[in-house]
Amino acid sequence: MHSNNKHKKSYDFDALIQAYPKLKSFVFTSPLTQQKTIHFDKSDAVFHLNKALLIADYGLTDWRIPKGYLCPPIPGRADYIHHIHDLLEVEKDSENVKGLDIGVGANTIYPILGAQIYDWKMVGCDTSLSAVESAKHNVGLTPELLKKIEIRLQPDPAHIFEGVIKADETFTFTMCNPPFFGSEEEATRTTKQKLKNLKKSGPAELNFGGQAHELWCNGGEALFIKRMIKQSVVFKSQVHWFTTLVSKQENLSKLKKQLDKLKATHKTIAMEQGNKKSRILAWSFPTVE
Numbered sequence: 169m170h171s172n173n174k175h176k177k178s179y180d181f182d183a184l185i186q187a188y189p190k191l192k193s194f195v196f197t198s199p200l201t202q203q204k205t206i207h208f209d210k211s212d213a214v215f216h217l218n219k220a221l222l223i224a225d226y227g228l229t230d231w232r233i234p235k236g237y238l239c240p241p242i243p244g245r246a247d248y249i250h251h252i253h254d255l256l257e258v259e260k261d262s263e264n265v266k267g268l269d270i271g272v273g274a275n276t277i278y279p280i281l282g283a284q285i286y287d288w289k290m291v292g293c294d295t296s297l298s299a300v301e302s303a304k305h306n307v308g309l310t311p312e313l314l315k316k317i318e319i320r321l322q323p324d325p326a327h328i329f330e331g332v333i334k335a336d337e338t339f340t341f342t343m344c345n346p347p348f349f350g351s352e353e354e355a356t357r358t359t360k361q362k363l364k365n366l367k368k369s370g371p372a373e374l375n376f377g378g379q380a381h382e383l384w385c386n387g388g389e390a391l392f393i394k395r396m397i398k399q400s401v402v403f404k405s406q407v408h409w410f411t412t413l414v415s416k417q418e419n420l421s422k423l424k425k426q427l428d429k430l431k432a433t434h435k436t437i438a439m440e441q442g443n444k445k446s447r448i449l450a451w452s453f454p455t456v457e
Contacts, residue, residue, distance in 0.1 A: 170247045170250040172253075173250055175225075175242065179221075181195050181205075184217070187223050188219060191219075194207070215239045218239060222242065222280070226284040228309070228310045229311075232302075232306065233306075234298070237274040240275055240277050245277050246285065248343065248345075250285075251448055252267070255409060255411070255450055266338070267289070267290050267340060267341050268333070269343050270412075271294055271347075272299070273294060274298070274306070279303075283313055283316035288316070291319075292320070293321070294319075295324075300320070303319045327399065328396050333406055333407075342409070343412070344411070346392045346413065389415060390419040390423070393412055398426075400453075405453075410450065413448060414446070414449050420436065432451040433454060434452075435449075435451075
């Protein structure tokens with residue numbers, strides 16, 4: 169986990185409950201470790217822990233997501249933000265940083281963290297009207313976010329940047345957590361295996377939820393990112409760094425080959441949270457004098 173991530177240590181459940189009392193009913197003492205914890209395989213418990221973290225650690229007044237929408241783990245999402253900060257090297261000029269989150273979702277988590285950790289201006293976009301409406305509602309729940317975050321609808325799912333980035337607009341970076349499954353069947357199969365590994369029985373329900381467009385797309389992660397790379401060329405003069413998460417290591421080589429063909433500068437940033445390993449792929453196009 170990134171050295172600046174405030175979630176490197178164990179959760180202080182007493183402090184979290186003090187900030188958000190509703191969390192108390194989901195906290196229990198583990199008979200194995202004698203430490204306070206929650207059932208991380210339960211979506212309600214994960215949601216209320218996330219809400220407590222956002223209120224206690226990031227100054228939110230409130231945070232809500234519709235039932236069934238993606239409820240992302242805050243520590244991992246904060247890591248992405250911290251690594252982008254390192255990539256930009258803009259500690260003394262954060263007020264001029266502007267980021268674009270592709271596929272913001274109803275949870276609005278990346279714009280919220282970018283705004284609250286580094287005071288960045290953020291734009292979030294999504295192809296789902298219901299997700300956009302929920303994201304706007306989330307921003308409005310904490311009035312100070314209204315000055316930092318704008319939410320936009322992507323009217324055409326075939327486009328990633330077109331229709332969102334305005335003709336006279338520039339961004340310091342873009343970010344994305346792409347759909348990583350190729351189909352609903354793959355998502356369900358993976359979840360069943362995860363539950364089996366955890367020795368849990370019952371329906372294959374993701375503890376972090378997620379709508380179809382948040383979890384899978386035709387061709388999965390690799391095809392989505394290849395499309396993003398191809399379309400990024402059109403906006404190379406308006407975006408300094410394009411970035412995306414790449415959950416599957418085996419997808420990296422083909423993506424790097426595509427970037428090399430386009431003569432883009434690129435780098436891969438490793439991320440680890442516990443046993444989970446992921447990476448950020450970042451690319452930029454050289455400016456022509």
